[in-house]
Amino acid sequence: MVEIALGTALAAIGAGVAVGFAGLGSGLGQGIAAAGSVGAVAEDSDMFARGIIFSALPETQAIYGFLIAILLLVFSGLLGGGEGLDVTAGLIAVGAGAAIGFAGLGSGMGQGITAASSVGAVVEDPDMFARGIIFSALPETQAIYGFLIAILLMVFGRILG
Numbered sequence: 001m002v003e004i005a006l007g008t009a010l011a012a013i014g015a016g017v018a019v020g021f022a023g024l025g026s027g028l029g030q031g032i033a034a035a036g037s038v039g040a041v042a043e044d045s046d047m048f049a050r051g052i053i054f055s056a057l058p059e060t061q062a063i064y065g066f067l068i069a070i071l072l073l074v075f076s077g078l079l080g081g082g083e084g085l086d087v088t089a090g091l092i093a094v095g096a097g098a099a100i101g102f103a104g105l106g107s108g109m110g111q112g113i114t115a116a117s118s119v120g121a122v123v124e125d126p127d128m129f130a131r132g133i134i135f136s137a138l139p140e141t142q143a144i145y146g147f148l149i150a151i152l153l154m155v156f157g158r159i160l161g
Helices: 006-043 045-056 059-075 087-124 126-137 140-156
Strands: none
Touching (some): 006 045, 087 126
């Protein structure tokens, strides 16, 4: 049986929360946007490329969660060996994972809803493409806030560096 320090085990939970919830939001958002895009392509086959762009926008939340999860796994000693984390650092790791996980969940869902509406607007008026991209990008800011807070928690919680 492998012994793992409690702080390191908590960091594993933080990594799971980071990638799990951010991926959930991203997947839901992409599904919503892709559903709208399929309808748009059925009406106008020239909408395929623009539909793909709108459908891909909610992917970033999963990428942010994945990056935080990898950093937690590496710097907690779970990947690549090294020293494990104490309980305080482990609790901070859970907070870091929750910051990006929950921010990514809400952001991804919101971005998917906005992207699906934007696809519908572009079908009606192709000049709405740029404005649709801008509106669809707005919910991204919540994921960026979560990502930055996760990084700050890891840096000042002495998990990174």
